[in-house]
Amino acid sequence: MSQLPDPESLRLLVLVGDVGSLSGAAAQLGLTQPSASKRLSVLERRLGLVLVDRTRRGSQLTDAGRAVAGWAQRVLQEMEGLLTGTEALRTKRDAELRVAASMTVAECLAPGWIGELRRTRPELYVGLQVTNSEQVPALLRSGAVDLGFVESPRAPAGLSARQVARDRLLVVVAPGHPWTRRRRPLSVAELVAAPLVLRERGSGTRETLDQALRKAGAGEPLPLLELGSATAVRNAVIAGTGPAVISELAVGADLADGRLVSVAVEGIDLRRDLRAVWASGRVLVGPAAELLAVTRRRGKRDRVPRAATGPHPAPPQPPPSP
Amino acid sequence: MSQLPDPESLRLLVLVGDVGSLSGAAAQLGLTQPSASKRLSVLERRLGLVLVDRTRRGSQLTDAGRAVAGWAQRVLQEMEGLLTGTEALRTKRDAELRVAASMTVAECLAPGWIGELRRTRPELYVGLQVTNSEQVPALLRSGAVDLGFVESPRAPAGLSARQVARDRLLVVVAPGHPWTRRRRPLSVAELVAAPLVLRERGSGTRETLDQALRKAGAGEPLPLLELGSATAVRNAVIAGTGPAVISELAVGADLADGRLVSVAVEGIDLRRDLRAVWASGRVLVGPAAELLAVTRRRGKRDRVPRAATGPHPAPPQPPPSP
């Protein structure tokens, strides 16, 4: 029954709200007015709601329509990310600017960056290769890509690097989990003692965690499950599989609306820098330099301390060396 | 040309990644295997990418497929919010639990809450009415709804209330804006002197801002544009219209990926409580109590300090009374 609403109808709805007329919205989408009319009717029937108030001189969204349009915009925004992302993947070969990004960066940030770059330079073809942090240096040295983004704890040797954003790994659990009722931060010992949902070895996220644990004098984490993408980890946590350590970037929205809860940990520093890296001989010019500028503008340290992880502020002091 | 990908195909892609087989995924969607095969081919052709690696014994996602599946999940997640939201809007009349929420709460939080409630109580029909903070008390008193959510600065008189989440208004600008290059927090005087994109009067967001400015000894804000929903305000800022004061909840994702930048302000307290309210005579029982429990679990004060607004931590001290 469900019959998911199609994105073009959602866009039409949003547009109707913006321009205040059904035929106007139709024109902007390159449709005729009757098509738009029918489409909107179908959408309303499917959702079982009256979304627009049709008058003889224009159409307004109803209250329900405004609410749905809001949700629709969120859908469309993600859809746009998907589109710019796929376009970048597609032009991998013959792009003017070839970029390699680790999974987390590719999933959460790259579409936005590329989208913004292409807003000022629409003719620029950007090719994106998504891979593991480990392989980015090789791609750069071989000249397969011009610019890379890594999330590993240290900048790779022999490459120029510049921090473009700061990220933080968070311990997250599903809303009902016992850890959400703790009044004190988790200790490192408690963290390593618990079976965790983790990214696989070799991923930047896992590397960061392993190294931070070593620095804090703790051993290896105990994998309950190892998964190949941040989203997969996130899903497992939401499904109640167990706690996970995951990038703040990947779960920002879930924390905001409470699908996930972050748990403070003390005695360990889980912050990390996301870096742009490139072959150190070269000077960055042209498209690569422009993209780097975009990332620097966007990734201002402004937005870093976003997720102070709890009533217990995350420990800024370095963990005690044992 | 663009031809947006349809959500069911995206879901199919994600499912293929999860179950590792095209026919298996088809079965879960209630499709036959040939249909799924064709659908996936169409999706690949539309996106211009090879997404799955078909072998004779199962199918795996390619690297590109994994990336696209990640973006697809974000789309589907928002779509799910839209669906639970519309379902709640639809059952407004004959619901077992009737809820009224202000715009911001309805847009950002309500779908998540209702979705979670319905995960444990699938048979429960929840009706959602989205309205202005001002009108919630009247709806409660008339018995039209059982539970309300408001974002106004003070709890309405004569109603029982409980804080369910904490929110904060942020000053946000587009990435290139001069304010992003400031090294010192904005003063209240500078804020009121600048023309701002604002919500309309009567909205909880506007009320909060107006009152906070009064408390800080400043005058009225200067509206550059007044818009009726948080998303509309957000769009205007992204489009470069000007700075806005807007709920952190509405722009969390944009801050995370750098589409927007928040600017620290000193001398004013823009935090606010989101409250559940209900007719004070009644004791909350049944569905209403359950929903309240969900909101309390999810809205743990854990997640509050998420957006410390900058290199300059937001001032926790109350603004100096003039």
Add this chain to the structure above:
DNA sequence: CGGCAGTCATGCCCTTTGGCTATGACCTCC
């Protein structure tokens, strides 16, 4: 070695969808 249980692709048929054009009803302003 020869079934059997899996996988996926293809070809054919049919229903539904969604676009267009043409037309009509209604409002408002000149």
Add this chain to the structure above:
DNA sequence: GGAGGTCATAGCCAAAGGGCATGACTGCCG
């Protein structure tokens, strides 16, 4: 009272998308 705007409806048609039947290939196991 026409002109220019809104929207809805009807009829037509192409394309999309579903199902069934079938074929090709792999791997397992008797």
